[in-house]
Amino acid sequence: DFPPDDQGFHNFDEVNAELDKTVQDHGDIAVRSSVGKSHEGRDIPMLKISDNAAQDENEPEVLFNCNQHAREHLTTEMCLRIVNRFTDGYASDPAVKEMVDNREIWVVPVTNPDGSIRDVESGQYQSWRKNTQDPNGTDTNRNWDYKWGCCGGSSDDPNAEDYRGPSAFSTPEASALGKFVDSRVIGGKQQIRAHIDWHTFSELVLWPFGHTNDQVTEGMTQQEYDRFARVGKEMAQTNGYTPQQSSELYVTDGDTTDWMWGKHKIFSFTFEMFPSSGGVDGFYPDDEVIEKETARNDAAVDILLREAGAGA
Numbered sequence: 546d547f548p549p550d551d552q553g554f555h556n557f558d559e560v561n562a563e564l565d566k567t568v569q570d571h572g573d574i575a576v577r578s579s580v581g582k583s584h585e586g587r588d589i590p591m592l593k594i595s596d597n598a599a600q601d602e603n604e605p606e607v608l609f610n611c612n613q614h615a616r617e618h619l620t621t622e623m624c625l626r627i628v629n630r631f632t633d634g635y636a637s638d639p640a641v642k643e644m645v646d647n648r649e650i651w652v653v654p655v656t657n658p659d660g661s662i663r664d665v666e667s668g669q670y671q672s673w674r675k676n677t678q679d680p681n682g683t684d685t686n687r688n689w690d691y692k693w694g695c696c697g698g699s700s701d702d703p704n705a706e707d708y709r710g711p712s713a714f715s716t717p718e719a720s721a722l723g724k725f726v727d728s729r730v731i732g733g734k735q736q737i738r739a740h741i742d743w744h745t746f747s748e749l750v751l752w753p754f755g756h757t758n759d760q761v762t763e764g765m766t767q768q769e770y771d772r773f774a775r776v777g778k779e780m781a782q783t784n785g786y787t788p789q790q791s792s793e794l795y796v797t798d799g800d801t802t803d804w805m806w807g808k809h810k811i812f813s814f815t816f817e818m819f820p821s822s823g824g825v826d827g828f829y830p831d832d833e834v835i836e837k838e839t840a841r842n843d844a845a846v847d848i849l850l851r852e853a854g855a856g857a
């Protein structure tokens with residue numbers, strides 16, 4: 546479990562309890578499912594939030610996934626904030642109701658449960674990043690099956706923090722989330738319009754591609770790039786993060802947003818949350834900051850949800 550001073554963070558059991566409670570309290574607009582199994586056999590939990598949640602309705606779908614990197618626990622709180630805001634707020638906030646009535650929102654609060662548990666189970670933070678596959682974990686954010694290992698944006702060294710794995714989608718976690726997104730292609734049309742992969746830290750809004758420094762390239766026209774930059778800057782305006790193409794940070798290959806846009810044309814961003822800097826401690830902000838640093842992203846989430854309905 547988390548250290549005594551950081552009990553404000555939800556461990557895996559507490560996340561599951563929170564999702565169960567949400568379904569109990571809001572069963573008409575919230576349905577729980579599993580994305581699939583982690584390496585160690587845990588169910589990766591997912592919540593769908595929408596009116597008539599048990600029906601697949603013809604409404605733009607939006608995906609939020611969190612805690613892909615084990616030590617980035619503030620992101621789990623971000624996903625739970627999204628869950629609570631759009632369920633608890635449904636009855637009282639007309640803007641929330643309007644959004645929930647006209648979207649299907651998928652939330653995956655713990656993408657990498659095995660790694661997340663390994664990071665805290667001793668009661669001392671391990672600074673663990675990857676999943677828990679032998680011999681020393683795979684970085685799921687280099688394991689996605691779009692230009693996997695193409696461009697020097699990951700490592701083939703199993704001991705490296707950005708180890709890409711022996712093959713694309715060798716990690717059950719990335720593979721399960723990818724298969725779920727694949728399953729949202731209905732009648733040849735991908736139902737998910739927009740996505741955020743939540744990370745910490747550095748306070749950035751990042752957009753594809755990560756595998757190249759080029760703005761315009763195979764799979765990205767100038768118009769498409771300009772839309773990413775426009776909306777990325779708009780969102781960054783609201784939370785004070787720095788907006789940029791992800792490769793401006795460093796080149797990555799096999800990352801989540803390259804796959805989401807490259808394979809499915811899903812309008813996909815990576816958010817790097819608080820703090821803006823900080824060495825290894827940056828991954829472990831005090832639980833006192835959770836409320837402020839998750840609420841900080843409410844407006845950006847609303848922008849993306851609105852954008853998902855544009856060009857409907």
Ligand SMILES: NS(=O)(=O)N[C@@H](Cc1ccccc1)C(=O)O
Pocket residue numbers: 614617686744745746751755791792794797800801802815817
């Ligand atoms: N969260 S982080 O510290 O690992 N940084 C991310 C940054 C990142 C995320 C997505 C595409 C390119 C780069 C990473 O995967 O390296």
Ligand SMILES: [Ca+2]
Pocket residue numbers: 550551552831832833
């Ligand atoms: Ca505290």
Ligand SMILES: [Ca+2]
Pocket residue numbers: 595596597598602604645646647648649
């Ligand atoms: Ca609906």
Ligand SMILES: [Ca+2]
Pocket residue numbers: 601602603604606649736
């Ligand atoms: Ca649908």
Ligand SMILES: [Ca+2]
Pocket residue numbers: 596602604645646647648
């Ligand atoms: Ca509806």
Ligand SMILES: [Zn+2]
Pocket residue numbers: 614617744745
């Ligand atoms: Zn990360």
